[in-house]
Amino acid sequence: MTASSLESQLVVGAILFALGMIGFLTRRNLILIVLSTELMLHGVSLNLTAFGRYHGNPQGQVFTIFVLTIAACEAGLALSLILTLYQRRKSLDVFLWSNLGEDDLPILSGQSTVPQTKLADPNADLPHLTPAGRAPKTPSTKT
Amino acid sequence: MKWSLENSLVLLPLVLGWLAVWWLLPQQRARSRILGGLLAVGALLALQATMLPPAGNLVRDGLFYLFAATAILSAGLMITDGNPVYAALWFAVTTLSVCGLFLLNSAPFLAAATIIVYAGAIIVTFLFVIMLAQQTATANYDHRAVQPLVASTLSFILLGALLFALQEWGGIDGKVNGPLQEGPFVAQDDGVRANVFSQPPMSNKTEIGSMRVLGRSLFSDYLYAVELAGTVLLIATIGAIAIAPRRSQGTL
Numbered sequence: 473m474t475a476s477s478l479e480s481q482l483v484v485g486a487i488l489f490a491l492g493m494i495g496f497l498t499r500r501n502l503i504l505i506v507l508s509t510e511l512m513l514h515g516v517s518l519n520l521t522a523f524g525r526y527h528g529n530p531q532g533q534v535f536t537i538f539v540l541t542i543a544a545c546e547a548g549l550a551l552s553l554i555l556t557l558y559q560r561r562k563s564l565d566v567f568l569w570s571n572l573g574e575d576d577l578p579i580l581s582g583q584s585t586v587p588q589t590k591l592a593d594p595n596a597d598l599p600h601l602t603p604a605g606r607a608p609k610t611p612s613t614k615t
Numbered sequence: 616m617k618w619s620l621e622n623s624l625v626l627l628p629l630v631l632g633w634l635a636v637w638w639l640l641p642q643q644r645a646r647s648r649i650l651g652g653l654l655a656v657g658a659l660l661a662l663q664a665t666m667l668p669p670a671g672n673l674v675r676d677g678l679f680y681l682f683a684a685t686a687i688l689s690a691g692l693m694i695t696d697g698n699p700v701y702a703a704l705w706f707a708v709t710t711l712s713v714c715g716l717f718l719l720n721s722a723p724f725l726a727a728a729t730i731i732v733y734a735g736a737i738i739v740t741f742l743f744v745i746m747l748a749q750q751t752a753t754a755n756y757d758h759r760a761v762q763p764l765v766a767s768t769l770s771f772i773l774l775g776a777l778l779f780a781l782q783e784w785g786g787i788d789g790k791v792n793g794p795l796q797e798g799p800f801v802a803q804d805d806g807v808r809a810n811v812f813s814q815p816p817m818s819n820k821t822e823i824g825s826m827r828v829l830g831r832s833l834f835s836d837y838l839y840a841v842e843l844a845g846t847v848l849l850i851a852t853i854g855a856i857a858i859a860p861r862r863s864q865g866t867l
Contacts (some may be wrong), residue, residue, distance in 0.1 A: 491687070511694075
């Protein structure tokens with residue numbers, strides 16, 4: 473058994489996949505969650521090239537090129553989604569999106585136990601009128 | 616109990632690695648990173664002793680151990696670092712080490728393409744977004760992991776199952792860990808043609824992993840898949856442009 477034989481490469485690929493899974497499950501930053509999936513893709517690519525080398529055909533490397541293509545698409549889409557989400561809540565915390573309902577709807581499930589980060593301005597994206605001029609007289613002050 | 620005694624050699628790096636990752640994951644109270652680092656190094660040494668025995672070829676072994684250890688350690692540092700900028704940089708180090716492993720697997724074109732796409736494009740754009748979105752260096756949510764005990768336990772159970780299956784695995788076609796071919800890595804004709812554009816492998820002079828062999832396989836056997844991948848790229852581009860915030864809606 474040689475050190476760079478098939479099994480050793482598969483062991484390294486499995487470890488990278490497991491570490492990426494831990495990162496995906498534990499991080500709260502939206503960007504790091506996406507980066508962890510890229511780490512899992514690295515483990516898979518390593519497996520593919522090792523099998524290609526073992527069987528003596530270029531198919532493993534061709535599959536890795538497709539994995540690279542899909543990873544690029546995924547990164548572009550994920551970044552544009554993250555930018556849109558960041559523009560609405562001004563934070564990269566994934567727990568701010570655990571409740572997708574409107575603010576005035578009743579909360580059906582239990583609140584999460586993890587402390588939330590403070591919102592900068594939850595209604596920043598909504599249009600609002602600037603107060604201008606004199607305040608109108610109320611009927612009580614007339615009499 | 617008998618089973619665990621027999622397989623304790625595989626369980627040792629798993630338990631050490633689980634302890635190291637669980638210890639190093641960002642918690643409310645700061646923990647000593649030195650202890651976690653020592654645990655991780657111990658896990659790597661135990662893994663090398665049990666699962667990754669060396670071969671005779673000194674240079675190849677050294678390069679494999681170097682790249683594998685760098686990849687695993689920097690991946691662990693990436694998922695445990697509290698600062699997202701440093702995490703992205705550790706991911707770049709992981710990418711470079713994985714590209715070294717690609718080189719050992721006779722895939723030089725793939726290694727170059729991965730470095731260009733990941734280190735050159737993906738990580739740079741991720742860093743841009745991190746620096747745009749987080750002007751303050753540290754945020755509260757980066758220092759609190761979500762259920763670190765459950766996540767690391769589940770992932771290491773999965774890893775243990777994978778490693779155990781690999782250890783019990785008899786190899787493909789009854790070949791148990793046959794040594795790799797020495798010398799150039801040339802294609803073997805298996806007589807299978809994927810579609811009408813497929814061509815037989817080239818003469819035994821051209822190495823797999825060169826752009827010539829890869830291009831022939833890509834544009835003959837996988838012609839339809841290449842067209843589909845191009846379509847997916849186009850759709851992803853249109854989608855990213857449509858989803859990304861407009862300038863009229865205000866910038867970040």
